[in-house]
């Protein structure tokens with residue numbers, strides 16, 4: 001998820017004053033309040049953006065954001081490469097391009113996907129997008145009417161929940177465990193949806209180094225899920241920004257490599273090269289590809305030409321595989337610092353996932369502590385995380401938090417975990433006099449929706465400032 | 467509108483063959499055909515995209531595309547500027563940024579808007595978008611539910627019609643003439659919509675150097691339209707990519723400069739700097755601004771950082787006002803070549819607008835000729851234009867065509883007009899034996915919907931290949 005600097009104005013904190021008169025602050029005083037589309041009423045600032053002003057303070061160790069370590073790139077080489085693209089090919093790089101994206105880049109994208117076993121993709125089936133975020137938005141717009149149901153892991157990527165909410169789709173979470181999405185739970189959800197007459201449009205899943213779960217779908221489960229998709233005629237959206245960022249092993253075989261008709265694949269260069277270029281893609285069967293191109297033309301005309309040429313040239317001329325290796329070594333060190341500190345410092349009853357790739361650890365608080373309520377105290381202690389509720393569409397997840405190790409240095413991570421452990425201990429002291437410590441093991445992580453497997457409307461459906 | 471190279475595959479021409487088996491070509495054979503959202507069924511390739519394969523053939527003079535003359539930029543200077551941005555500021559330019567857009571760029575955008583009399587805009591009211599196309603899409607998503615009515619000039623920008631169609635809004639065209647949108651017709655439309663109980667969400671208007679009309683809203687009409695908006699509590703979307711590209715005069719005062727609460731302003735650097743960077747913006751009251759930020763975060767997370775830094779640095783360090791002057795001189799020459807050739811060569815009964823800025827001439831064929839039917843003969847004669855029907859949501863406009871003079875050199879333009887004149891004459895020869903030549907003056911241009919002022923559904927609502 002994007003970790004971004006605080007926006008210029010702080011609309012919900014500072015009284016918005018402009019040109020000498022006070023702008024209405026409360027939605028009831030927004031003169032256009034009765035004019036918005038239905039979808040607009042459900043929109044709310046994400047748990048992550050709400051943290052921006054906090055995490056940018058230098059004294060705070062932020063384990064909240066998901067910013068890649070872009071300074072590990074060879075900036076001089078990339079700079080002169082991009083400069084030359086403009087000087088030498090300005091007529092192309094500064095001009096409008098194809099809505100589907102640059103053909104050369106689409107070829108190179110097929111090479112990248114081959115690393116995950118997708119060897120039958122054709123450039124004509126690829127649509128270049130403004131980050132994979134736009135890819136998911138396009139797919140959702142093409143398939144989902146208001147009220148349609150989307151199955152997604154619980155927890156799920158917060159940016160995906162935002163897309164689904166904007167489409168007025170309903171999300172039904174399917175539990176995960178250490179091995180990723182649980183196939184039996186998926187099948188159960190499908191059966192119940194059929195019984196209810198719900199139109200399930202697709203399963204949205206992040207099989208590798210899940211955000212925020214940190215877990216990876218095991219090999220046998222991959223086949224099981226593809227089999228279920230086949231049996232239930234289910235479309236699967238495979239969102240895979242982290243697949244090449246494994247610490248210990250070769251990339252796993254994508255779901256799309258097992259089923260080219262039912263799986264729509266989303267890829268991104270945000271984590272393997274640069275998020276600031278906003279280059280991602282969708283791989284989809286031709287009929288769907290055509291709809292996606294029409295949808296992206298209506299949305300942005302075409303993706304930026306310069307950034308597409310930059311990525312294609314980077315893949316053509318720079319040692320990008322070695323660079324990914326360098327990134328993963330750096331992230332592995334940070335993961336190690338995180339897990340070692342958690343092992344050493346966390347009070348009993350706290351559990352967490354042990355990622356072997358990607359950016360995130362998913363942590364469960366002991367004794368039913370509430371990560372959202374605890375947040376102000378953590379910020380006071382100069383450590384930030386993202387509360388678990390941001391990753392559920394149904395308001396659950398209060399006992400969880402996401403810790404990102406991608407951006408801070410190992411020493412900062414250790415200090416951040418130390419501060420966090422103290423905050424949790426202090427909370428426990430407050431509660432221990434009357435509650436017993438929860439001794440749940442990690443297998444419980446990711447199953448919080450077991451007791452609440454109802455389908456819920458868009459995430460965070462409260463109005464702003466309500 | 468984007469003129470883009472032919473996409474890799476030609477999905478509607480070449481039988482799409484892949485990996486040895488034939489991919490279903492007809493939508494009825496698309497296995498997912500029953501799964502798409504309602505909005506998806508109305509999507510169709512635009513008249514402009516349908517021309518790509520044609521206009522890229524070197525023997526064809528294309529008066530079809532709307533590509534700016536980017537090679538008139540100082541490419542070396544821009545190249546080294548961008549290269550240095552990456553080498554020196556990679557931690558920012560290659561990283562995620564704010565969803566609202568870079569604060570420094572938003573400040574410079576306010577300086578640019580001041581040239582059109584918008585002196586009270588604050589950077590906090592600006593949202594940077596992926597071209598102004600995304601700005602229009604965001605505004606439409608924030609305001610429009612399916613079935614809502616949007617008022618728009620007849621003809622209207624084809625990309626806007628695509629956005630409105632994707633939102634399942636209904637478009638009601640309001641006639642234009644030489645002085646732009648006709649205020650009395652706007653008022654009439656509002657009265658009729660009220661009587662019908664239609665929810666009019668906004669007026670979409672391009673006041674300067676209209677695409678495709680080539681006309682500009684006169685000074686008195688600007689005030690009249692703002693007054694009507696006030697009287698009828700009407701929101702106005704002012705889309706203004708060409709405002710600084712006038713040939714003979716200072717920029718006119720924007721509608722937004724007259725009404726900061728009812729006018730949402732869309733701007734773009736596509737025509738004043740580079741479309742390949744895809745940097746545009748929306749200026750909106752704070753409450754709307756906040757909705758737009760939430761919508762763009764769900765759509766793309768944030769706009770590309772590199773391209774935003776590139777524009778901000780360009781405005782900070784390069785002589786951008788002089789560059790705009792250079793662009794307008796170049797376009798003026800091309801406009802002159804177009805109008806001189808049209809005056810000299812077009813058969814009687816043909817009429818056209820006389821733009822004093824921007825990229826386009828809107829031409830009316832004599833004798834009720836049909837520009838869409840004539841198109842294959844024009845292409846055979848090696849000249850391309852965009853048929854008028856692409857610019858109406860209701861299928862009207864067959865007697866019109868758009869000619870763009872922005873991209874070809876003056877000599878090519880003269881040759882193109884010569885070929886076009888011959889094609890029209892040949893058509894007339896075919897028809898003249900039984901029809902009288904239409905002697906309508908230009909005042910008739912832009913009033914074609916007078917006889918068909920019903921509200922119609924999304925443009926081009928036929929299915930692909932139907």
Ligand SMILES: Cc1ncc(COP(=O)(O)O)c(C=O)c1O
Nearest residue numbers: 001131132133157211268270280
């Ligand atoms: C699971 C997941 N999907 C998609 C994205 C969006 O990535 P992009 O920068 O390509 O839009 C992210 C970013 O954090 C992510 O974690």
Ligand SMILES: Cc1ncc(COP(=O)(O)O)c(C=O)c1O
Nearest residue numbers: 467597598599623677734736746
């Ligand atoms: C009237 C109008 N609005 C918007 C656009 C889209 O411009 P951008 O490149 O900023 O998305 C165009 C492009 O041709 C246009 O003519």
